[in-house]
Amino acid sequence: MQIPGHIDPVTTGTVPLRGGNRIDLVGLTRDAIRAELVEAGLDAKAAKLRAKQIWHWIYHRGVTDFEAMTDIAKSMRPWLTDRYIIGRPTVREAQVSNDGTRKWLLAAADGQEYEMVFIPDADRGTLCVSSQVGCTLNCRFCHTGTMRLVRNLAAGEIVGQVLLARDALGEWPKGTMASAPDTDDEDDDAGHYTSDGRMLTNIVMMGMGEPLYNFDEVKGALKIVMDGDGLALSKRRITLSTSGVVPMMARAGEEIGVNLAVSLHAVNKEIRDEIVPLNRKYGIEELLQACADYPGANNARRITFEYVMLKDKNDSDEDARELVRLIKQYKLPAKVNLIPFNPWPGAPYECSTPERVRKFSNLIFEAGISAPIRTPRGRDIMAACGQLKSAATKPTRAELDRIAEEKQAALG
Ligand code: SAH
Ligand code: SF4
Numbered sequence: 443m444q445i446p447g448h449i450d451p452v453t454t455g456t457v458p459l460r461g462g463n464r465i466d467l468v469g470l471t472r473d474a475i476r477a478e479l480v481e482a483g484l485d486a487k488a489a490k491l492r493a494k495q496i497w498h499w500i501y502h503r504g505v506t507d508f509e510a511m512t513d514i515a516k517s518m519r520p521w522l523t524d525r526y527i528i529g530r531p532t533v534r535e536a537q538v539s540n541d542g543t544r545k546w547l548l549a550a551a552d553g554q555e556y557e558m559v560f561i562p563d564a565d566r567g568t569l570c571v572s573s574q575v576g577c578t579l580n581c582r583f584c585h586t587g588t589m590r591l592v593r594n595l596a597a598g599e600i601v602g603q604v605l606l607a608r609d610a611l612g613e614w615p616k617g618t619m620a621s622a623p624d625t626d627d628e629d630d631d632a633g634h635y636t637s638d639g640r641m642l643t644n645i646v647m648m649g650m651g652e653p654l655y656n657f658d659e660v661k662g663a664l665k666i667v668m669d670g671d672g673l674a675l676s677k678r679r680i681t682l683s684t685s686g687v688v689p690m691m692a693r694a695g696e697e698i699g700v701n702l703a704v705s706l707h708a709v710n711k712e713i714r715d716e717i718v719p720l721n722r723k724y725g726i727e728e729l730l731q732a733c734a735d736y737p738g739a740n741n742a743r744r745i746t747f748e749y750v751m752l753k754d755k756n757d758s759d760e761d762a763r764e765l766v767r768l769i770k771q772y773k774l775p776a777k778v779n780l781i782p783f784n785p786w787p788g789a790p791y792e793c794s795t796p797e798r799v800r801k802f803s804n805l806i807f808e809a810g811i812s813a814p815i816r817t818p819r820g821r822d823i824m825a826a827c828g829q830l831k832s833a834a835t836k837p838t839r840a841e842l843d844r845i846a847e848e849k850q851a852a853l854g
Contacts, residue, residue, distance in 0.1 A: 466529040469598020472497050501672025504614030531602045543820030555832035558603045559825045567641040571603045574651025580849045582717045584828040585786040586650045594656040600663035611641045647682040650830050654687035688724040688732045695737035703746040708756045709764040730772045744775045751794035762805035778813040784826040
């Protein structure tokens with residue numbers, strides 16, 4: 443998408459259709475499904491009813507085959523099958539870490555690859571979802587930032603990750619495709635479905651890409667994820683992480699309304715310019731002001747500041763004190779998430795020592811601000827924060843510098 447008034451760093455192509463000429467219904471709004479059905483010849487009233495039924499089957503029941511839609515007349519199902527599909531990303535590779543974290547390498551219809559990660563915990567299960575193939579930005583500590591090829595993921599490809607995770611975790615209610623009784627009866631077992639005890643409870647837009655550089659598709663996808671007659675995840679269980687695309691932050695709050703995480707990572711211009719180059723476009727003051735203005739942020743719903751711990755770069759006591767000062771100066775309802783740097787081949791940084799991270803965390807806690815240290819998850823399968831990259835190559839330092847320069851030039 444073009445960001446109004448600003449240069450969008452990389453133009454992205456259109457997404458080819460999966461399933462030949464058939465239209466993939468995943469990612470379309472209910473209204474768009476209805477419009478498709480009208481276009482294909484149904485009258486307005488029938489289209490409205492069918493759209494509602496199809497929506498329910500796709501997002502509440504996880505069905506991918508029209509034949510399983512038992513409240514739609516048998517004679518109509520082949521008509522739907524001829525015209526539409528309910529797609530899933532192709533799974534190229536699925537890996538499980540020794541800590542239970544799972545990572546999937548997925549392929550879009552055009553062969554572009556992206557990754558998603560599931561992180562199980564005692565009290566929750568978090569799906570880390572990608573918004574782009576690669577990333578137009580190139581934070582120096584992030585593996586995804588070294589990818590040259592970038593395209594936005596479509597809403598359907600973003601929601602598709604959630605649907606696929608539900609498939610893989612076996613979390614659809616009974617009566618899905620495989621076991622649905624083949625009758626024209628109304629869907630009578632929907633009432634048995636409860637959200638209790640489900641594994642996938644939270645979503646973080648923290649996979650590959652910068653979600654606010656793909657605003658419309660991310661918004662469309664999250665609206666679907668939050669829709670009450672479907673996946674029905676509460677906005678309180680969804681977090682969108684941005685590296686600081688300031689002009690889109692207010693809209694994210696107003697139009698999507700999920701929790702906000704901001705990748706701050708440094709407290710002065712010199713260091714942030716180096717490690718999060720977007721800072722040269724939208725500086726720390728502007729970013730923190732946008733946080734202060736973020737709709738819906740309050741003490742019950744704090745903004746999370748992500749802070750990657752890089753040895754001798756951003757991890758001094760002085761940095762911790764300055765972080766506290768800034769949070770207080772802007773009166774931000776905030777918590778800090780300290781992320782030990784996750785290494786990747788060729789990365790130009792090292793992780794701070796555990797003692798340093800602990801001390802940094804203590805200094806912030808002592809000032810009355812929560813600053814837990816994130817336990818790295820899935821490092822052994824390169825699934826931890828900032829390790830995602832669809833093709834595992836080891837570029838030379840010169841190549842990394844070249845990619846950084848190209849992206850910086852494109853940013854303007
Ligand atoms: N593009 C978005 C969201 C994806 S990155 C953003 O930058 O916010 C999710 C989080 O992982 C961000 O806070 C990012 O800065 C952090 N991260 C990136 N590379 C990392 C690495 N190698 N080690 C630890 N955290 C990293
Ligand atoms: Fe992109 Fe986020 Fe990685 Fe920065 S940290 S390069 S914005 S994915």
